[in-house]
Each structure stands twice: as C-alpha cells, then as structure tokens.
Amino acid sequence: MWINGYSMSTNTSDIESLIGRRYEHGFVTDIETETVPPGLNEDVIRLISAKKEEPEWLLEWRLKAYQEWLKMSPPDWAHLGIEPIDYQAISYFAAPKSDKDRPQSLDEVDPKLLETYEKLGVPLHERARLAGVAVDAVFDSVSIGTTFKEELHKAGVIFCSFSEAVKDYPELVRQHLGSVVPARDNYFAALNSAVFSDGSFVFIPKGVRCPMELSTYFRINAAETGQFERTLIVAEDESYVSYLEGCTAPMRDENQLHAAVVELVAMEKAEIKYSTVQNWYPGDEEGRGGIYNFVTKRGDCRGDHSRISWTQVETGSAITWKYPSCILRGDHSSGEFYSVALTHQCQQADTGTKMIHLGKNTKSRIISKGISAGRGQNSYRGLVRVAKKAEGARNYTQCDSLLIGARCGAHTFPYIEVKNPTAQVEHEATTSRIAEDQLHYCRSRGLSEEDAVAMIVHGFCREVFKELPMEFAVEAKALLEVSLEGAVG
Amino acid sequence: MTELLRIENLHAEVNGKPILNGLSLTINAGEVHAIMGPNGAGKSTLGHVLSGRDGYEVTAGSVHFMGQDLLSMDIEERAVAGLFLAFQYPVEIPGVNNAYFLRTAVNAHRRARGEDELDAVSFMRQARTLMKELKMNEALIKRNVNEGFSGGEKKRNEVLQMRMLLPKVAILDETDSGLDIDALRCVADGVNALRSAERSFVVITHYQRLLDYIVPDYVHVLSAGKIVASGDKSMALELEAKGYAWLQEGDEAKAS
Numbered sequence: 001m002w003i004n005g006y007s008m009s010t011n012t013s014d015i016e017s018l019i020g021r022r023y024e025h026g027f028v029t030d031i032e033t034e035t036v037p038p039g040l041n042e043d044v045i046r047l048i049s050a051k052k053e054e055p056e057w058l059l060e061w062r063l064k065a066y067q068e069w070l071k072m073s074p075p076d077w078a079h080l081g082i083e084p085i086d087y088q089a090i091s092y093f094a095a096p097k098s099d100k101d102r103p104q105s106l107d108e109v110d111p112k113l114l115e116t117y118e119k120l121g122v123p124l125h126e127r128a129r130l131a132g133v134a135v136d137a138v139f140d141s142v143s144i145g146t147t148f149k150e151e152l153h154k155a156g157v158i159f160c161s162f163s164e165a166v167k168d169y170p171e172l173v174r175q176h177l178g179s180v181v182p183a184r185d186n187y188f189a190a191l192n193s194a195v196f197s198d199g200s201f202v203f204i205p206k207g208v209r210c211p212m213e214l215s216t217y218f219r220i221n222a223a224e225t226g227q228f229e230r231t232l233i234v235a236e237d238e239s240y241v242s243y244l245e246g247c248t249a250p251m252r253d254e255n256q257l258h259a260a261v262v263e264l265v266a267m268e269k270a271e272i273k274y275s276t277v278q279n280w281y282p283g284d285e286e287g288r289g290g291i292y293n294f295v296t297k298r299g300d301c302r303g304d305h306s307r308i309s310w311t312q313v314e315t316g317s318a319i320t321w322k323y324p325s326c327i328l329r330g331d332h333s334s335g336e337f338y339s340v341a342l343t344h345q346c347q348q349a350d351t352g353t354k355m356i357h358l359g360k361n362t363k364s365r366i367i368s369k370g371i372s373a374g375r376g377q378n379s380y381r382g383l384v385r386v387a388k389k390a391e392g393a394r395n396y397t398q399c400d401s402l403l404i405g406a407r408c409g410a411h412t413f414p415y416i417e418v419k420n421p422t423a424q425v426e427h428e429a430t431t432s433r434i435a436e437d438q439l440h441y442c443r444s445r446g447l448s449e450e451d452a453v454a455m456i457v458h459g460f461c462r463e464v465f466k467e468l469p470m471e472f473a474v475e476a477k478a479l480l481e482v483s484l485e486g487a488v489g
Numbered sequence: 490m491t492e493l494l495r496i497e498n499l500h501a502e503v504n505g506k507p508i509l510n511g512l513s514l515t516i517n518a519g520e521v522h523a524i525m526g527p528n529g530a531g532k533s534t535l536g537h538v539l540s541g542r543d544g545y546e547v548t549a550g551s552v553h554f555m556g557q558d559l560l561s562m563d564i565e566e567r568a569v570a571g572l573f574l575a576f577q578y579p580v581e582i583p584g585v586n587n588a589y590f591l592r593t594a595v596n597a598h599r600r601a602r603g604e605d606e607l608d609a610v611s612f613m614r615q616a617r618t619l620m621k622e623l624k625m626n627e628a629l630i631k632r633n634v635n636e637g638f639s640g641g642e643k644k645r646n647e648v649l650q651m652r653m654l655l656p657k658v659a660i661l662d663e664t665d666s667g668l669d670i671d672a673l674r675c676v677a678d679g680v681n682a683l684r685s686a687e688r689s690f691v692v693i694t695h696y697q698r699l700l701d702y703i704v705p706d707y708v709h710v711l712s713a714g715k716i717v718a719s720g721d722k723s724m725a726l727e728l729e730a731k732g733y734a735w736l737q738e739g740d741e742a743k744a745s
Contacts, residue, residue, distance in 0.1 A: 451593070
C-alpha cells in the first residue's frame, strides 16, 4: 500500500497484546553528582565553561549560541505531541563526584559505576578487550574511562572526550566545531551549543584506516539533568572510521531532555560509518517519564569521493526527533541512511534524513523501516534535495512501515526538491500490517506467537541490520526481541 | 487400528457464513484419505479449521487428534503435536532466511518432544539430501522464505518442510494445483516416501490426476460443507468421468 503524506492507522487488534514490554534497564545507580542548580542563563553557561576550564573563545561561542537560542522557538512541524518543556527546571551540568580525582585506569573507577555497566551488559574491561573495541564511556556528562587509547595513538588516531580535545587539540576543535551544524541551526542545536557537556572527539589522519571500531556508551543518570552531548568526528583524506554509539537509561518519572549534536566531516576519499543503537527509557505504559531525544546529526561529505553512512536502530525514548543527514558537497560523494525505528505503547518518533546533493555525480541511498505497535506513532520524514549544479545526482529511497495492532500509526512525509534535470530520484514506500497469514504460517510450523512476531519483524529490518557491525547487529536484534517480548497470553 | 484424527459433526463459519455443515471423518494411522469436491464445498476451510486459523469459527462439533481435543489447542501446539498443513498458497516472509525458518521450526518440534536441538550442520545435511530428492534448487534454502519462488518451488518447499517435520497427520491443501507433471511427480514421491503405518495423509484436491501418484485408501466427496459420498480409489475416476453434478443433484433430491 502506498501512503504519501498522510496517516494510516490499523484496525485489527489481535496482535495488540503481543507488544506489552517492560524496560529491562530500569534502575538508578546511587552516585552523588555535583549538579548545577536548575535554570539557564549566561551565568550558568559561564559556570559550565569555567568548570571545564575552557578557553575564552569557546565561552564566547557558547554565549553567542545562547543568544541565538533565546531568539528561537521550538520546531512545531514534526508529527509529535510534545508537552511544553520548562527549560528553567533543567539542570545543565552534572558530573560524578570523583571528577577532580579522575581515575587513571578502569581499576580505579567507582565500583558502582562498573556495576552499572555490568547490569547494562557492558562489562567494559572484558568486552572491550574481547571485541577489540575502544570504549569511551560517558557517564552523565563527563567521560570516565578510555581504553585502547594507546593503540589508537600508535595509528595516529585521536579518540577522546570532547573536553579533553578542547584542552589537547584546541585548534582542531576550533576549526571544525559548528562547521557542519552551526550554532543557530535549529532550536535544539543552539541549546546544545550553549550548554553542551561532553561527548566524543575523533580525528583520523590522512590515509589512516582506524584499526578498530570506536564505541561510546552513553548513559543518563542524574535526575532532572538533560544531557547535551557534543560529538565531532573528522576524517582526513583517504581515511576510514566506523563509530558506534549505544545508549540506555535508568527508569525514572521525570522527563529527561536529551539534545545532542553530532558533526561528521569527511575529506577527500574519506569514509565515516556511524551506527547508533538507542534504547533509552521510553516512559511507562502511559508514556510518563520517558526520554525526549531531540538530536541533530549531520555529516559533511566535504571532499570528492567521500562517503558517510548513518545506521540507526531506535527503540527507546518517549519522543524521538532526529534526522541524521548528509551534505554531499564533494563531487562523487555518497551518503547513506539506514534506519529501524520502533515505537510502542505511547512512544512517538519523527525521524528520517536529509540528503543534500551539491556536488556532481553524488549518490544517496535511504532505507527506512518503521515499526509501530501499541499506541506508538512513527513518522518518516525525509528530504532529498538536488541543487542546480549537482549534475548526475542519484537518490534511491525505500521507506517501509509495519503496523502491529490496532491503535498505532505510521506516517510518511517525503520531500523531494530537484533543481537539476539530470537527477535521478526514486522513492518507494509501503505500509503494511503485520500479516495475519505470515503469523499463521509460522505458528503452523510450530513457532510460538512471540517467536513468529520476532522473526517477521527481524525479517522486515534485515536490510538495515546487515549494515551494522556484527556485534551491534546482535545487540540490535536482542533489543527488538526485548521490545516484543512478554506480551503473549 | 490406531485412530489419529476424529472429526465429528463439524460446523464452521467464516465471517458469519456457514461453510462446514456437519462434517464427520475418522482417520486411522497409515491411511491416505483424499477429499474432493466442487469449488466452494469447504475443502480448504477444513484444512484451515484443523490448523487453527483465526477467522474460522467452529460453531459445533468436535475434533480429536490422537485423543486430544484439537480445537482447544493453539496453532503451534497442534503443529508440534504432529499436525501439518501444506498450504495451497504458502506465504512469503521477506527477510527471513528459509534455512533459518525451517531449522527454527524443526527445533520447536524437537523441543516439544524433549529432544536436543538440531545443530546447523546436521540440519543442512538433512535438508540438502531431501532437496536433492525433491529435485529442488539448492539455492532456495538460502533465499527468503518463499520470496520470489515459483508456484512449483513453493509447493516443493512445503513438502520439504513436511519431510523435515515428520508429522503424524499431514493435510495437503491442493498441493497439486499449478504444478506441471514433473513437479507433480516429485511432490507425490515426497509424500509417498513418508507413507508409513504410523502416519496418515489427508489429500485435498480438485483433480483425480494427483491420485494416480498418491494412491488413496479412501476418497470422500465434500459438498456444501459435508461429506456426501465416500468410496475407494475408483470413485475418483468416476468423479472425473461424471463430474460432481450428479452428487449435488442427489443432495437436492434428498433434501426435498
């Protein structure tokens, strides 16, 4: 069924009961945090900057962003119902108390913190070593343990927390910060620019293939504390990096705002693969207390023949507002977006991508899979823009929605703007209910209803999962299983 | 003789429309029953009702499967207990690997019997051997379930599943439809290879042709939702020659 620009809801109900789901990672680690009192003004920004011992230029940058933010209003065009957010009720900085006494190795890390990672299935010390993954773990707003730094150092790769980068590589940061997502880009990006706490910084020098997958585990822990991550990845000419981002959060009642900014810069013939598995607290059955995930992610294919690929599996958060995008500036550059977004209970997602074709012979590919269950609302919103000078641009978009149950919704909002007659733009979209006959077929071969739903959903998502690094794909599959489990009977 | 399936006075409806109107049939171990009849007689409905499909509501009657009340069992319980339906129109499941699907099904059956799961290597060995017998393109096991399969390939895939799952009672719902003679033979050979004193088949078909290859012990004619005539193999030939009209006329004569 082809749905374009309007909504469709299901009206069969048997499968509804399949989607009850409990959040597995619902717990709060009791670590005293040093938190700035709620509220936002210039003094708070100065305080954040001072605590982080930032250079003057960065403070100025933050303050300028704050001034921009004050003039802006939150976007209202998304297909989302958002309760007004009281930005003065949010605390804009929190760090684990042991901040001043940074642990020098993982052995010195607060055992409670390590325990938290264990509960999340991230045994940092073992898993990182076994999997050959360098983990820059972000706990609350300050990075704590960074592994494999030395090995990366040998390869010339810089992988550190954003704060460290500001101290150790100020020129690189200054050169690229805000060059892809300007401070005034949008309401949430401006807010982030004013108050960003920490995040990751990656620099891959010319000709270097990063020897391992880089991975950051995010976690929101302090009550009433929004997280404002800032990530910057720069890949110099002919370099390659694969970056993984995964997150989960403890159960709580307060809404937690998360407004991250991720900027990617790919120079000539460079390739950046950015993968996300997002499993933040979605709220209770009535949608109370879930994370608001308002993220700006954008990659700039600055050099010719550069390539940026976004892969995301979004199963968490109460509200997701997220459009990882590519600016295809270099000739022959290519951008990809692979997405699985699952909404259930009262979750809402308005997610998609923007592919901006500026260079000649640029290519983009969009594969979006939306799954709606319970009362979940899932929107795909995608823009493909081909500029006047983008000779020979090509885009392929495939956008599929799967509805499970009677009360959910799937919506598709494709925007296509083509200003060059040589462009080739294809858009395919389907919306289907999880088919009763497929379920029956699986069950009549002995599969339980739950296994049958999981199998069909996995099949639906396969094109996206195969883009994920092996380990992440397993995690993503498990996540979907959690999302669909405990529901039968 | 061991009784495997006993259907008594079965009434069923779809969307409030009665389709089965007092069907009774008993199937013992080792027997092959053919069910024939005109379009709309309820042949496929019988298969769907027995497999437990949603939307097919039983309004009266009973079905016992190896002594158990079949109608109170879930779809998957019926399957692992040994009831198999080869679908007339096997569905495609995009993105789901055929081998993975079949191995999951085999292991669901094994678990239900308290057996160890079959590992991937032994599974593939068995599947490959059977596929060769069925003259099935080996690549099909690596494709997505039924996706892009031809009609004949889908039917062979159903028979492959049956061979791997080793049911007690297999219902073949118009498995012959849309098959050329070679494919028909392969499918029939696949069924015949499973014939044994412990296993029974219900072969639902429109055409006598299939019964040249799968020779039934009994032939039943279904009309207006119940069995109106039963006989041996020769009745199928008679039906082919005379058509179903005489039976329906007889029915009307009886009714008036």
